[in-house]
Amino acid sequence: MKLLWNKWRIKAGDFQIISQPLLEPGTFSHVLQSTSYTATHQIYAHHSLVHLMAFSITIRRSAHTGQPITVELRTPFVPKSQDLDLYQGLDFQGAHYVYGTTLVPEVEGGPRPTVHMLWTPVPQALTLCGEEWEQSWEFLTAVAESEEEVKRSYSEGLALIASGSLYSSHTRAWDALWRGCCIDLDGPLPLRQALYGCLYYLLSAIPPRDNPGFLFHGISPGGLSNGTRGEDYWGHVFWDQDTWVFPNILLFYPEAARAILEYRIRMLEGALRNAEEQGYKQGAKFPWESAATGQEVCPEDIYGAQEIHITGDVLMAFEQYYYTTQDQKLFREDGGWKLVVAVAQYWCSRMVWSEEEQCYHIRGVMPPDEYHYQVDNSAYTNALARRSLRFAADIAQDLLIPVPEEWVECANKVKVPFDMEKKYHPEYDGYSPGERVKQADVVLLGFPLMHPMSPEVRRNDLETYEPVTELNGPAMTWSMFAVGWLELKEMQRAQSQLNKCFSNITEPFKIWVENSDGSGAVNFLTGMGGFLQAVLFGYTGFRITKTSLLFNPSCPDDVHKLKVTGVSYLGNKLKFTITKEEIRIKVTESPLDPPALPLEAVLEESGQRFPLGEGQSISLADLGFA
Structure with missing residues (x-):
């Protein structure tokens, strides 16, 4: 869906033009400077009033001339859209109003979502009177799904303008968000800039805090960016959300x-229908591209039909969340258990017993490597199905629900291809070493799947697929190779892979493109999510398991200190400080309502335990273990 926004610009004459994003307060600032005055244009999507975009113009004299200063404005906006059937409504509190529905429903016979928009009319010029040194004008655009919501949001924005607190309320919301998480790295400036940029764009995409009535509609690989037609995924939700973006958000903001x-x-209802339409009477098959109904909206049938690993990717996010929070309410009362059951049933329905090999097969799929399709026993897909079924069995036990024998049987006997001679995982049955691979696939067995394997096999997988993976493929790929080499303490090889990511970062605002040749989605959150994971789960060695949050740091030589603040685990907030000489862990928050679960640090080799309460910190160097 496309909707032209109320875009406008200052007409530039003989001025110096300065444009900059202010990342911490989430603002874009455009400044025109002349000898007699400065005009500043600010744009921001209000962080807590989620349906509101604000624009402001401030004119400030540089010298006292006593003459009026006039700045001309131009706006190309017209209330038309190639995707919406729009009607003009009555003005509301000085704002123009249009409303309408999408021209085409998401699925045949389905509803056509409604859109309501209010915006402040833009004058042709603004004038700073002769006796004034400075004046600001503020303009609002509100977009929502109902007339009630759009008018409420616009009215709240006007009230904040009247009290002089519209912008400050936005910056306070951002300040609170930044205080909740921090990645502070003593290392190369480009690495630090890339990390802060990635974190900013991911935080911009998450649902707002303290807005319980807000329905979140997922995270698309390119957000709502609008690049070349067909390259930005139309705001649809893929595995990118669950596998690449979600773990970073979970680490800091479990809510x-x-x-x-x-x-x-x-x-879920749409996913149940997808499975039924594919001929499976039980279970849920999540769509490769999801939007408002949960039914498949991918324009090419092959992906929706064959790239079924998405269903396991979804459940892996639920597993990571559960083991990080122990939030049983999501499963007992809020629909999570129904989803777990549906995913487990789908995997069991999708498996076929092989008499010859005495194991279950999953046939006719496309793995994450989209160069190959209609293959049997994708290593990633099958390992993910096994993980889904084992998590389903584990949480059933926690909820005191009987575990179906079929889940255990299928989990234990599904085939995950492995070459005993070469000691590596073929991507699928019949894969020949040397075949080109589009993106990270088998290397994901090590992380995030944590599929059991020896360091020798982990190394062989990395060395097999690294030289045959498409160099100009999707941006998140090399981050996962970096994580693998960090696991093996191969710092130079890890750094070599992570360095490849920098060709996907565009200046001056650190926006990522999907492919290093500049093609594909812009504002590619998936690549940013992978890059962040290389630090948050690679440098630190964090691993979310059923019983603990593991960590085993591996920092490159040019990273002298890494501080990760705001890590959430079992209701507590933690700060990790990692240097070459020391690992320090501190509990910064341990709430009483609801009470956080008590923590202790455990040295895996010796089993020694060190209690961790609020305000307490331990240094492994002081204990002689760094």
Whole structure:
């Protein structure tokens, strides 16, 4: 869906033009400077009033001339759209109003979503009177799904303008968000800039805090960016949300991670219908591209029919959330258990017993490597199915629900291809070493799947697929190779892979493109999510398991210190400080309502335990273990 926004610009004459994004307060600032005055144009999507975009113009004299200063404005906006059937409504509190529906329903016979928009009319010019040194004008655009919501949002924005607090309320919301998480790295400036940029764009995409009535609609690979037609995914939701973006959000903001899972729960009915339409009477098959109904909206049938690993990717996010929070309410009361059951049933329905090999096969799929399709026993897909079924069995036990024998049988006997001679995982049955691969695939067995394997096999997988993976493929790929080499303490090889990511970062605003040749989605959140994971799960060695949050740091030589603040685990907030000489862990928050679960640090080799309470910190160097 496309909707032309109320875009406008200052007419530039003999001016110096300065444009910059202010990342911390989430603002884009455009400045025109002349000898007699400065005009500043600010644009921001209000962080807490989620339906509101604000624009402001401030004119300030540089010298006292006593003459009026006039700045001309131009706006190309007209209330028309190639995707919407729009009607003009009555003005509301000085704002123009249009409303309408999408021209085409998401699925045949389905509803056509409504759109309501209010915007402040833009004058042809603004004038700073002769006796004034400075004046600001503020303009609003509100977009929502109902007339009631759009008018409420616009009115709230006007009230904040009247009290002089519209912008400050936005910056306070951002300040609170930034205080909740921090990645502070003593290392190369480009690495630090890339990390802060990635974190900013991901935080911009998550549901707002303290807005319980807001329904979150998921995270698309390119957000709502609008590049070349067909390259930005139309705002649809893929595995990118669950596998690449979600773990970073979960580590800092489990409440936002929960909202992402709630989106998948709301889409469950569509996923059940997808499985039925594919001929499977039981279970849910999540769409390769999801939007408002949970039914498949991918324009090419092959992906929706064959790239079925998406269903396991969704459940892996639920697993990571559960083991990080122990939030049983999501499963007992809020629909999570129904989703778990449906996914487990789908995998069992999808498996076929092989008498010859005495194991279950999953046939006719496309793995994450989209160069290959209609293959049997994708290593990633099958390992993910096994993980889904084992998590389903584990949480059933926690909820005191009987575990179907079929789940255990299928999990234990599904085939995950492995070459005993070469000691590596073929991508699928019949894969020949040397065949080109589009993107990270088998290397994902090590992380995030944590599929059991020896360091020798992990190394062989990396060395087999690294030289044959498409160099100009999707941006998140090399981050996963970096994580693999960090696991093996191969710092130079890890750094070599991570360095490849920098060709996907565009200046001056650190926007990522999907492919290093500049093609594909812009504002590619998936690539940013992979890059962040290389630090948050690679440098730190964090691993979310059923019983603990593991960590085993591996920092490159040019990273002298890494501080990760705001890590959420079992209701607590933690700060990790990692240097070459020391690993320090501190509990910064341990709430009483609801009470956070008590923590202790455990040295895996010796089993020694060190209690961790609020305000307490331990240094492994002081204990002689760094």
